[in-house]
Amino acid sequence: MCLAIPGKVLEINGDKGLIDISGMKVETFLNLLEDVKIGDYILIHAGFAIERLPEEEAMERFKLFKEMEILG
Amino acid sequence: MSEIIKEYIKKISPICKMLEEKEISFMEVCGTHTMAISKSGIRDILPEKIRLISGPGCPVCVTSPGDIDGMIKLSDLPDVIITTFGDMIRVPGSNRNSLEIKKADGADIRIIYNPVEAVDMAEKNSDKKVIFLAVGFETTVPGIASAIIEAEKRKTENFFIYPANKVIPPAMRALVMDKQIGIKGFICPGHVSVITGANPYRFLAEDYGIPCVIAGFEPLDIIISIYKLLLQLHEKRASVEIEYSPWVRPEGNIKARDIIYKIFKECDAVWRGLGVIPGSGLSLKEEYSYRDGRKLLKEEIPSVPETAGCRCGEVLKGLIRPPECELFGHVCTPVNPVGPCMVSSEGSCSVYYKYSDG
Numbered sequence: 001m002c003l004a005i006p007g008k009v010l011e012i013n014g015d016k017g018l019i020d021i022s023g024m025k026v027e028t029f030l031n032l033l034e035d036v037k038i039g040d041y042i043l044i045h046a047g048f049a050i051e052r053l054p055e056e057e058a059m060e061r062f063k064l065f066k067e068m069e070i071l072g
Numbered sequence: 073m074s075e076i077i078k079e080y081i082k083k084i085s086p087i088c089k090m091l092e093e094k095e096i097s098f099m100e101v102c103g104t105h106t107m108a109i110s111k112s113g114i115r116d117i118l119p120e121k122i123r124l125i126s127g128p129g130c131p132v133c134v135t136s137p138g139d140i141d142g143m144i145k146l147s148d149l150p151d152v153i154i155t156t157f158g159d160m161i162r163v164p165g166s167n168r169n170s171l172e173i174k175k176a177d178g179a180d181i182r183i184i185y186n187p188v189e190a191v192d193m194a195e196k197n198s199d200k201k202v203i204f205l206a207v208g209f210e211t212t213v214p215g216i217a218s219a220i221i222e223a224e225k226r227k228t229e230n231f232f233i234y235p236a237n238k239v240i241p242p243a244m245r246a247l248v249m250d251k252q253i254g255i256k257g258f259i260c261p262g263h264v265s266v267i268t269g270a271n272p273y274r275f276l277a278e279d280y281g282i283p284c285v286i287a288g289f290e291p292l293d294i295i296i297s298i299y300k301l302l303l304q305l306h307e308k309r310a311s312v313e314i315e316y317s318p319w320v321r322p323e324g325n326i327k328a329r330d331i332i333y334k335i336f337k338e339c340d341a342v343w344r345g346l347g348v349i350p351g352s353g354l355s356l357k358e359e360y361s362y363r364d365g366r367k368l369l370k371e372e373i374p375s376v377p378e379t380a381g382c383r384c385g386e387v388l389k390g391l392i393r394p395p396e397c398e399l400f401g402h403v404c405t406p407v408n409p410v411g412p413c414m415v416s417s418e419g420s421c422s423v424y425y426k427y428s429d430g
């Protein structure tokens with residue numbers, strides 16, 4: 001039940017955002033997060049974004065994470 | 073199996089041999105982990121010594137039989153619309169009634185995805201009372217609290233909830249204190265921890281010496297987490313590590329927690345199989361308590377015993393594996409479930425049935 005999926009912020013309208021989830025456009029509440037920006041990666045659960053990563057940070061963290069996995 | 077996973081398995085084996093315990097039980101307390109572990113077949117590639125046990129990670133499964141009965145009773149009231157996440161609808165109450173049966177009999181029960189949809193519905197149906205069945209752990213509660221804030225803002229007076237949300241760490245304490253289970257480490261839930269951060273698990277490491285790793289959901293995440301737990305055991309230390317680092321911050325999501333505790337306060341709660349756990353539930357604060365749907369029932373909700381023959385309680389504590397239940401697989405199946413652990417897609421019994429890794 002605690003499944004959450006990542007998406008990318010395309011548009012922001014007040015408390016809501018339009019999110020790209022692997023090509024699908026979905027409306028999501030953004031009220032649980034501070035300073036969401038277009039291009040941020042967010043984690044979505046039951047219609048709410050529960051965490052965000054700015055684009056550059058997302059790239060960096062995912063890259064770092066991958067390297068960590070490889071180096072172990 | 074990927075090369076990286078093989079590498080980790082190679083690292084895991086020698087550590088495992090060095091540990092003197094005959095059996096090392098790690099528990100996961102998240103339904104999504106339960107599914108990921110069974111689906112990936114991880115149990116088959118780990119050294120025999122390591123036992124992965126599934127705890128009470130499915131919110132639907134831990135909802136007490138009394139609350140299920142209470143929810144079903146609400147659907148009998150005139151002029152109500154019951155709104156719920158899909159998983160709840162088939163859970164049997166004490167006399168094998170369910171919301172699904174009530175719906176077939178004509179009760180207005182609607183499945184929604186986002187709790188705010190229930191507020192919208194209440195606005196459109198001002199002559200009805202719209203009740204949302206609030207189940208779920210820390211991941212789900214901020215959205216439910218937001219729905220209440222939304223209803224307050226819009227002055228939607230006919231929106232109610234049935235408060236049955238729960239928080240995980242107090243249940244983990246109860247599980248650790250049960251010596252029969254013998255937990256040696258926790259695979260902590262990734263998406264719950266996005267909200268809570270690492271702090272709420274620290275007492276497990278500091279007071280009980282139990283290693284904790286907050287894990288992601290890919291097979292590799294789980295293997296890495298098991299490796300980290302074993303390292304802690306080997307080095308005789310216990311701490312809370314974050315493996316799901318792209319998304320979990322040590323401090324969690326502070327704003328989401330502020331929203332939870334604006335609306336809710338902690339209370340004692342009954343968990344199926346585990347009984348009353350102090351501080352593990354969330355009830356509405358005084359100023360919002362008029363939105364407590366249970367008050368619409370003119371009677372107290374009695375506590376009811378667990379379904380006869382169903383061993384969900386022991387399954388939820390990791391004391392037995394689902395196939396050890398006499399009803400598993402013939403009397404109790406996903407099509408004709410006896411207990412909630414077979415109903416919910418992430419319940420241990422249905423996961424075992426589906427991936428038959430008993």
Ligand code: SF4
Pocket residue numbers: 381382383384385387394397398399400401404405409410411412413414415421
């Ligand atoms: S198999 Fe069915 S009856 Fe047995 S514990 Fe699981 S849900 Fe309950």
